[in-house]
Amino acid sequence: MSLKTRLLFFYTSLTTGIVIFFGIAAYVMTSINLSQQMDQMLAETAKNVIDVTRFTNQGTLEVIVNLSVGDNVSVQVWGRNLRLLAYTGNISNLERPMDPLGLQTAAPIFRDVIITNAHMRVYSVPLLVGDRFIGTMQVGSNMAVIDNTLDELFQGLTVAALVGFLAFLVSGYLSTSAILSPLESVRQAALEITQTSDLSRRIPYEGNQQDEVGQLVQAFNLNLSRLERLIETQKRFLADVGHELRTPLTVIKGNVALMRRFGELDDESLTSIVQEVDRLTRLVEDLLLLAQAEAGKMPMARQPVDMDALILEVLQESRVLAREKVKLIVGDFDQARVCGDRDRLKQVVINLVSNGVKYTPKGGEVHVSLEKNDEQALLTVRDTGPGIPPEDLPHIFERFYRGEKSRKRSRDGSGVGLGLSIAYWIIRNHDGEIKVQSEVGKGTTFLVNLPLLLPGKECISDVSLGRQV
Numbered sequence: 111m112s113l114k115t116r117l118l119f120f121y122t123s124l125t126t127g128i129v130i131f132f133g134i135a136a137y138v139m140t141s142i143n144l145s146q147q148m149d150q151m152l153a154e155t156a157k158n159v160i161d162v163t164r165f166t167n168q169g170t171l172e173v174i175v176n177l178s179v180g181d182n183v184s185v186q187v188w189g190r191n192l193r194l195l196a197y198t199g200n201i202s203n204l205e206r207p208m209d210p211l212g213l214q215t216a217a218p219i220f221r222d223v224i225i226t227n228a229h230m231r232v233y234s235v236p237l238l239v240g241d242r243f244i245g246t247m248q249v250g251s252n253m254a255v256i257d258n259t260l261d262e263l264f265q266g267l268t269v270a271a272l273v274g275f276l277a278f279l280v281s282g283y284l285s286t287s288a289i290l291s292p293l294e295s296v297r298q299a300a301l302e303i304t305q306t307s308d309l310s311r312r313i314p315y316e317g318n319q320q321d322e323v324g325q326l327v328q329a330f331n332l333n334l335s336r337l338e339r340l341i342e343t344q345k346r347f348l349a350d351v352g353h354e355l356r357t358p359l360t361v362i363k364g365n366v367a368l369m370r371r372f373g374e375l376d377d378e379s380l381t382s383i384v385q386e387v388d389r390l391t392r393l394v395e396d397l398l399l400l401a402q403a404e405a406g407k408m409p410m411a412r413q414p415v416d417m418d419a420l421i422l423e424v425l426q427e428s429r430v431l432a433r434e435k436v437k438l439i440v441g442d443f444d445q446a447r448v449c450g451d452r453d454r455l456k457q458v459v460i461n462l463v464s465n466g467v468k469y470t471p472k473g474g475e476v477h478v479s480l481e482k483n484d485e486q487a488l489l490t491v492r493d494t495g496p497g498i499p500p501e502d503l504p505h506i507f508e509r510f511y512r513g514e515k516s517r518k519r520s521r522d523g524s525g526v527g528l529g530l531s532i533a534y535w536i537i538r539n540h541d542g543e544i545k546v547q548s549e550v551g552k553g554t555t556f557l558v559n560l561p562l563l564l565p566g567k568e569c570i571s572d573v574s575l576g577r578q579v
């Protein structure tokens with residue numbers, strides 16, 4: 111059963127049930143009320159008649175005042191031995207008591223009887239003089255008016271319940287359709303996206319964005335965006351890795367062919383082969399490291415590391431890279447000891463400094479500084495390069511993410527968009543934080559915080575696995 115049918119069924123039965131319940135309650139209460147009024151009227155009439163009824167000297171009953179009772183009321187006074195002593199009102203069959211059973215009653219009683227097809231309510235009152243039973247008075251009234259009223263009420267309520275039921279059915283159908291129709295369009299759009307594999311599509315929703323369906327659509331669209339970006343970066347990664355793998359392999363193959371042709375080992379060719387193999391090895395190691403980091407299994411040593419010495423070492427090595435292209439400038443420089451894996455931390459500094467050198471055009475500067483406060487070491491790598499566009503900024507720490515411009519660059523030793531992602535994981539695994547600030551045209555600053563190894567404290571050396579962040 112569809113959700114719509116279930117909702118419709120539930121609400122229609124609920125509301126119809128409520129209407130029927132109140133209808134029955136109204137009918138029963140009206141019926142009781144009218145019966146009570148009738149009984150009260152019969153009892154009052156009986157009392158009035160009894161008040162004006164006396165014994166004659168002969169021991170018979172006699173109504174001493176002319177009775178005036180309503181048109182609809184009849185009174186019979188029966189003596190013992192079924193003798194009709196007095197009567198008034200419109201009784202068609204005088205020979206018979208209105209309620210034969212009522213004549214035998216020892217206490218006043220109301221009963222419903224049928225007299226020649228007419229529904230009558232009869233009140234029978236035994237008449238006593240002292241303890242002596244001398245007869246029974248019966249006061250009766252036709253119930254046609256009450257019965258008609260109740261019949262009309264019943265019909266009215268039945269019609270109202272039916273109309274209500276239909277109204278609930280129609281309005282329920284319309285409102286559930288209105289509520290659920292956006293879900294139908296969500297389903298349609300989701301199906302079309304699956305069929306066409308077009309992740310750039312979004313599900314349109316014109317209703318209130320804050321209602322449940324609006325939020326569902328937003329969440330779905332958000333997921334689509336994530337999925338689209340993920341697949342896009344995977345595609346780029348495949349293309350980039352393919353390119354990165356093919357180029358060194360082509361160089362190696364070319365050099366080997368050259369040596370084979372000349373039948374001797376050429377030093378230059380061998381150096382080039384070694385360089386390309388190193389390059390391939392680095393790429394594969396980076397990929398492996400990221401895979402381990404994402405699985406929460408990054409191998410990590412925990413030893414005291416002097417960040418100042420480490421950074422100077424990297425700067426020394428990077429001077430070759432920077433050559434006369436950019437100026438490497440050392441800013442404020444404190445001594446700072448942290449706890450961690452020296453090789454991994456060195457990798458972070460290399461990635462940041464080499465990015466600065468790589469992306470800063472000729473004549474630019476890369477400033478490196480190391481400061482500390484009571485608890486943390488703060489490494490800053492600032493360049494005067496082109497900056498990172500705001501749309502790239504939230505993604506640069508994602509694996510395989512490369513800015514549009516970087517992807518268009520020719521092969522210049524740039525990586526495949528893994529450097530910052532690796533740096534991010536390494537720093538997170540050292541309980542630190544890496545942030546970026548950048549302005550297009552002005553430059554980029556990377557800030558790395560690491561907890562200091564405070565004097566007197568030791569590294570917990572048995573932690574060898576990184577953790578999932």
Ligand code: ADP
Pocket residue numbers: 461465466469470493495496497498506511512513514515516517524525526527528529530531554
């Ligand atoms: P890669 O350098 O191999 O492309 P990274 O992960 O190191 O990958 O960097 C990701 C992206 O961030 C780069 O493609 C580039 O667009 C941008 N980026 C990183 N560092 C800088 C920088 N110093 N200046 C400008 N852009 C940068």
